[in-house]
Amino acid sequence: MSKLQVSLYRYNPETDSAPYMQEFQVDTQGRDLMVLDVLHLAKEQDNGLAFRRSCREGVCGSDGMNMNGKNGLACITPLSEVVKGNKLTLRPLPGLPVIRDLVVDMGLFYQQYERIQPYLQNDEPAPAIERLQSPEERDKLDGLYECILCACCSTACPSFWWNPEKFVGPAGLLQSYRFLADSRDTATRERLTDLEDPFSVFRCRGIMNCVAVCPKGLNPTRAIGKIREMLLADAT
């Protein structure tokens, strides 16, 4: 019988004075389960366990968490990828306030997302049909629009930990560049002006934690570099 040793971060602000780690023995029956499956098995042992999940196939971005020290989506992370020595430690995403157990308050993350105005802005009269793009213009959005806002990248970023109310963070900046690069968006200058301060973009130190953890294989560091290039081109 192969029992997996699972250590879970537990915190219920109504009853606990401080967070603690709770140990579970989970029977995987030797299968290479996804981490989310293990969480469901642990929940069978303790019904009070709280975590977010929805689509269980890496599309909704609800179950971002810290698995053996690395952020990722529990539903698409097999045990074989994270477990070493039969021990799995699950913690909430780092740097955000914990609401309960593995559930974090994503307010700061969404605030930064809202700040970059994640919608198409165009002050020209709307044409009779849709605003057309050439295939080349459309290609520029690949690797940008696929973000599911799971917050794995921003909560792996020390710059976001230290200044979450000032630094936009990798997720927000990826989306910011998604609209800066869009040929149909005409608010480029206003968007750039809003980003040239020392925090919003430039607090990025290029350590690429965001790239290392992104479950969708996206590259926020590259997008941030592109924003810097646009700022430089606009201001020199």
Added chain:
Amino acid sequence: MVTNITNLGRSGLSDWLLQRVSAVVLALYTLFIVGFLLLSPGLDYAAWSGLFSATWMRIFSLLAFISLAAHAWVGLWTVTTDYLKSTGVRLAVQLIIILAIFVFLVWGITVLWGA
């Protein structure tokens, strides 16, 4: 837009560019000094003093000192805004750093032209 009044260029973009340009200057200066030391095995006071009495060397050195001052301020300002969360402590440390950089810069200039 996040407002800042204590960073060097008032804009993240200018700080970022300055940090890169000053890094290139410092790299060139370091390479030159190391190269000079390696290529002069029997280095004596006359040769060292002769190097620094040349006007181009004084200009090159002053450029390196100013680059160092700017580079240090941009870098340390970033460190203080990352790690010092209390406004009083942060501002005090920033003032101490800027005072030290100023003293070192003026001291460097007097060394260059005082000898």
